[in-house]
Amino acid sequence: MALKLRKNKSPLPPEPCALTDCMALISGAWAPNVIWCLRMEPRRFNELRVDIPPISAKVLSTRLTELKARGLINRNVLPTSPPSVEYELTAFGQELIPALDAIVQVGHKLKLKESE
Amino acid sequence: MALKLRKNKSPLPPEPCALTDCMALISGAWAPNVIWCLRMEPRRFNELRVDIPPISAKVLSTRLTELKARGLINRNVLPTSPPSVEYELTAFGQELIPALDAIVQVGHKLKLKESE
DNA sequence: CGGGATCCGGCAAGATACTG
DNA sequence: CAGTATCTTGCCGGATCCCG
Numbered sequence: 539m540a541l542k543l544r545k546n547k548s549p550l551p552p553e554p555c556a557l558t559d560c561m562a563l564i565s566g567a568w569a570p571n572v573i574w575c576l577r578m579e580p581r582r583f584n585e586l587r588v589d590i591p592p593i594s595a596k597v598l599s600t601r602l603t604e605l606k607a608r609g610l611i612n613r614n615v616l617p618t619s620p621p622s623v624e625y626e627l628t629a630f631g632q633e634l635i636p637a638l639d640a641i642v643q644v645g646h647k648l649k650l651k652e653s654e
Numbered sequence: 655m656a657l658k659l660r661k662n663k664s665p666l667p668p669e670p671c672a673l674t675d676c677m678a679l680i681s682g683a684w685a686p687n688v689i690w691c692l693r694m695e696p697r698r699f700n701e702l703r704v705d706i707p708p709i710s711a712k713v714l715s716t717r718l719t720e721l722k723a724r725g726l727i728n729r730n731v732l733p734t735s736p737p738s739v740e741y742e743l744t745a746f747g748q749e750l751i752p753a754l755d756a757i758v759q760v761g762h763k764l765k766l767k768e769s770e
Numbered sequence: 771c772g773g774g775a776t777c778c779g780g781c782a783a784g785a786t787a788c789t790g
Numbered sequence: 791c792a793g794t795a796t797c798t799t800g801c802c803g804g805a806t807c808c809c810g
Binding site for chain 2: 791792793794795
Binding site: 566567568592594596597600621 | 802803804805806810
């Protein structure tokens, strides 16, 4: 006997697209970490480099360029004697923080499971 | 004159690790979509294939195997005449739903921005 | 200090074909 | 229906060197 038929019309309207589209925003290795590091205050290139354990300068640079192109961060050049550059989240970038926060919560639970 | 010094000791203890660890859970293309499609009810292989636009059988199979290995989903073989297999979220897999939901929310806002 | 240019390697994803 | 096998491709990230 066949199993109870479930409607094949999936109960998922445009959500998968929204999911995919937003995942694309934070795609690329370290991108979520970069956003996370900027959540409290603007930070400079080498500060981010130190914050995010073993990220290479090239990848960090690439990621920052991408995130700027996606409208998630701003890049501000400060007119100081050793030239310095600050990166900060845009208003739209800020909107990702709750999502990343939810992800971090799961990460914490994962840690607890591992230590059992 | 030098810029106001910010403490270089980053204000981010182990959160980046939690972030990275949880991101690893949903790594792999389509993995978030698979979890999302399973959030309401168990679904079968070909149902997922239809739900998730252009995913190949190989990739879906690979992803399902990975997610099972990570403890996020269960695989149940049903003893029906055409053999059928159901996939469902585990309790731990359920914990990802709030995070994915937050991501979807951002995706919707992104849609609105685009249509402006 | 804050990057860009280049080369290179690996893995993941796509396409296609085959199976129990 | 529910996959597996194999091949191929493309992109992403790491390393290194160099620049204003």
